[in-house]
Amino acid sequence: MFSVDQLVVYPAQGVGKVERIESRDIGGATTDFFIVRILSNNVTLMVPVRNALNVGLRPLCTEDQGRAIIESLKDRSDFTGYTGQNWNRRYREYSEKLKSGDLADVAYVLKELLLIGQNKELSFGERRLLEQATGLLTLELSLSLSKEQDEVKAVINELFADVIQPKIVE
Incomplete structure (x- = not known):
């Protein structure tokens, strides 16, 4: 879906860069996350891979x-x-x-x-x-x-x- 170093857009936050994809154990289940750093304010977001499209994460416009x-x-x-x-x-x-x-x-x-x-x-x-x-x-x-x-x-x-x-x- 998204790859490391890809520029993506997170709603209301803006353009970010996928820094890595990592797995975390949450409540006994392993979940994969996109780690996205927002370019405008340097905030880091963890976006569940399986829920990325539902929260509105999208590629940069062409x-x-x-x-x-x-x-x-x-x-x-x-x-x-x-x-x-x-x-x-x-x-x-x-x-x-x-x-x-x-x-x-x-x-x-x-x-x-x-x-x-x-x-x-x-x-x-x-x-x-x-x-x-x-x-x-x-x-x-x-x-x-x-x-x-x-x-x-x-x-x-x-x-x-x-x-x-x-x-x-x-």
Whole structure:
């Protein structure tokens, strides 16, 4: 499924590297674990091999998928607009999308928050979600597109130059 030194994505944590696969005795049963070190914060996770897909562990997106995500950021036709919806409800919805591990969901959260921020000041929680979405998205895209993370942030800033004043994504 996953191999040592492979880059993988763990939902809400981001890109990590499978450092090793090890067996541990847990409650009298031997269980194999992927030992994954998250690149952004150096946290180590133990993910049971047999449950890896269920928890959302997935391979890094491909270059083509990364390019498609960038294209999806350009399309604003799915933007529902700021409807005065309770920020707390949006926060829960966006948090769930970030936890899904789906890169398209992460891109959606980033785009929505940037566009909502055009019309109103984001709450503290929304700004934190924006930072989280930015970090998750730009690191994975930088690795899949073989670019520096700052280059990917610059592309996003350019895509949203009409709404980001000053630059939010840094």
